Amino acid sequence: MNSTMLENKVCLITGCSKGIGKAILEVFSAQNAIIYANARKEGDLDEVLENVKDTKAEIIPVYFDITNFAEVKSCMLQIKKTHKKLDVLVNNAGMVSYEMLGMINFDKFREMLEVNLVAPIYLMQMASKLMQRQSSGSIINISSKVAVEGVKGQMSYSATKGGLNSATLSAAKELSPNNIRVNAIAPGMIGSKRLKTIMEDKFEHKLNDIGFGRLGTPEEVAKACLFLASDLSSYLTGQIIEVDGDLKL
Amino acid sequence: MTNLDKFDTVFADVFEVEKSELGSGFSIDNVDNWDSVTQLSLVSDLEDEFDIMLDSEDILEFKSYEAGKAILTKYDINFDE
Numbered sequence: 001m002n003s004t005m006l007e008n009k010v011c012l013i014t015g016c017s018k019g020i021g022k023a024i025l026e027v028f029s030a031q032n033a034i035i036y037a038n039a040r041k042e043g044d045l046d047e048v049l050e051n052v053k054d055t056k057a058e059i060i061p062v063y064f065d066i067t068n069f070a071e072v073k074s075c076m077l078q079i080k081k082t083h084k085k086l087d088v089l090v091n092n093a094g095m096v097s098y099e100m101l102g103m104i105n106f107d108k109f110r111e112m113l114e115v116n117l118v119a120p121i122y123l124m125q126m127a128s129k130l131m132q133r134q135s136s137g138s139i140i141n142i143s144s145k146v147a148v149e150g151v152k153g154q155m156s157y158s159a160t161k162g163g164l165n166s167a168t169l170s171a172a173k174e175l176s177p178n179n180i181r182v183n184a185i186a187p188g189m190i191g192s193k194r195l196k197t198i199m200e201d202k203f204e205h206k207l208n209d210i211g212f213g214r215l216g217t218p219e220e221v222a223k224a225c226l227f228l229a230s231d232l233s234s235y236l237t238g239q240i241i242e243v244d245g246d247l248k249l
Numbered sequence: 250m251t252n253l254d255k256f257d258t259v260f261a262d263v264f265e266v267e268k269s270e271l272g273s274g275f276s277i278d279n280v281d282n283w284d285s286v287t288q289l290s291l292v293s294d295l296e297d298e299f300d301i302m303l304d305s306e307d308i309l310e311f312k313s314y315e316a317g318k319a320i321l322t323k324y325d326i327n328f329d330e
Contacts, residue, residue: 076302077302080302081300129296
């Protein structure tokens, strides 16, 4: 799928080292984007950078913890100084937990709120500053199907992603006068390495709840992300798009 | 152009006033067109001029000409040159 849908578009993707973020980086690379690829630790991107080395994309690895505001700002200043604009922000980095209400670890919950909600809002604030100058941009938040419908055993996680959905809707309304689009993607059960490992132990029977009868792939989520990042979705904002193969929770 | 000249130029452009009108009395309380829109425009232009990005707390506190100078000093902008 070599093409130019994102040619000359400057994109920042958080959490690119594995899973959906890695797939988004690969799909965007195939579209010749200029990508600031974030991961927490140096070396975390080595594998994915090897995968995309033959594309025409320009990839700039940026290593920082998204909950560290000083580091986020430093990255935004780097983008501003180097490329003078930011076209696409993908808030992908996140944490997940599987806990019943009575078993919630509140230290972990607070950490998850920081990663899944507070940090993405700060990234949106910083990104929108750059996007407002150019009067265009697309912000894509990676949410979750469980945030839309709720699910047993993931109350704290679904609450953080539900917050992200609300932030998406409000940001879309606030930023539409500046021609900045804000949308979320709510993946269902995606066959990342992490989920496959958990499924083998706990959730094998859940496949019966998916209309398509199979897990989604990270690439299928990444392609929805490409649609939202590209000009194909130029009149689309304030939407939570479920990429779930007809999953019933 | 000194940092103070740059600072004053941005202010004068955003509020459409002469530089001579700027000073300690120039604030949100007595400038008619100082509202949230002009404030964001002011911040945006200063960020571009000095290659910085202000924190939210500083944007909220940016309510006068003098406060602006104090805030920019925190970002290593020197007005004593």
